[in-house]
Ligand SMILES: Nc1ncnc2c1ncn2[C@@H]1O[C@H](COP(=O)(O)OP(=O)(O)O)[C@@H](O)[C@H]1O
């Protein structure tokens with residue numbers, strides 16, 4: 001029995017990783033220079049996968065920290081230090097720790113075998129942060145410069161209002177470390193790195209991640225379906241048509257379609273049935289999501305599920321009765337902020353093709 005060749009939800013690497021050659025090259029070149037990298041793009045476009053893979057390719061030591069799970073300014077320092085312990089034995093770090101002004105508590109987690117780090121009392125200032133980032137500087141060498149990845153970096157302001165300013169002041173002084181900042185909330189990321197008043201203004205090279213091009217994605221899908229159906233070309237293009245090359249949803253639909261073909265063989269409506277199965281499985285989530293929206297949000301989404309018109313056009317407003325343009329505009333902003341819509345050069349689009357279909361089906365029933 002062949003294993004399902006598609007994967008969605010978590011970070012992907014070979015053999016589930018496709019394309020991104022230009023982007024990988026660009027990232028490697030920045031990591032190789034003295035510059036820092038900022039990578040932004042919608043959720044589930046493959047930022048984490050891409051950066052993890054590219055930084056691994058450098059052969060340099062990497063610290064990866066997702067800010068979504070960081071609870072405070074001292075925890076930020078503790079979590080960074082914990083990741084240093086993953087790379088270096090406790091013994092080796094002892095001499096560096098001697099200069100720490102606040103000594104963290106280390107506990108061995110008997111289940112994972114990992115060292116957990118905690119600064120016991122919340123410090124008044126940013127002493128743990130300074131000490132830990134000073135340590136990072138010390139363990140980084142000129143030959144194998146450390147790479148530090150901060151994922152979902154827009155969370156920095158939630159963690160502590162002064163953290164960004166203090167972190168920037170520390171990083172500013174450092175050499176021999178490449179910093180990578182990732183973020184899904186594009187408007188927040190742009191505010192952090194492109195607003196003159198922000199401490200991180202122009203701190204690095206900003207890259208925007210797009211979808212995976214149709215041809216590259218198609219050949220990846222075809223390779224996966226080749227083993228289960230001689231209709232692999234048709235199946236692949238039908239999937240991409242449904243998902244519009246969104247990396248995550250494409251893998252999800254490919255996975256489900258592959259399962260169904262492996263179980264009961266190909267049929268002309270296989271992709272359609274697979275997407276219906278996904279929609280059924282998410283019915284609860286979609287319903288909850290839908291009921292949290294206001295009237296204008298609903299009207300906009302109904303219109304966008306129904307036609308290709310821009311929600312800012314007069315025709316759209318007439319057809320779907322969306323009200324004054326200021327209301328529509330703030331609704332579009334809100335829907336983009338919470339990830340339901342994606343804003344690109346071509347305008348606004350629904351992020352989730354299955355949610356789009358769910359709305360259309362509900363309206364039709
Ligand atoms: N290069 C890629 N090739 C194939 N699938 C990908 C690729 N990048 C991302 N994906 C799909 O998208 C999903 C989300 O990727 P992830 O790296 O977590 O995105 P992000 O960090 O932008 O939210 C993955 O689980 C995978 O299914």
Ligand SMILES: [Mg+2]
Nearest residue numbers: 047048049151
């Ligand atoms: Mg991510």
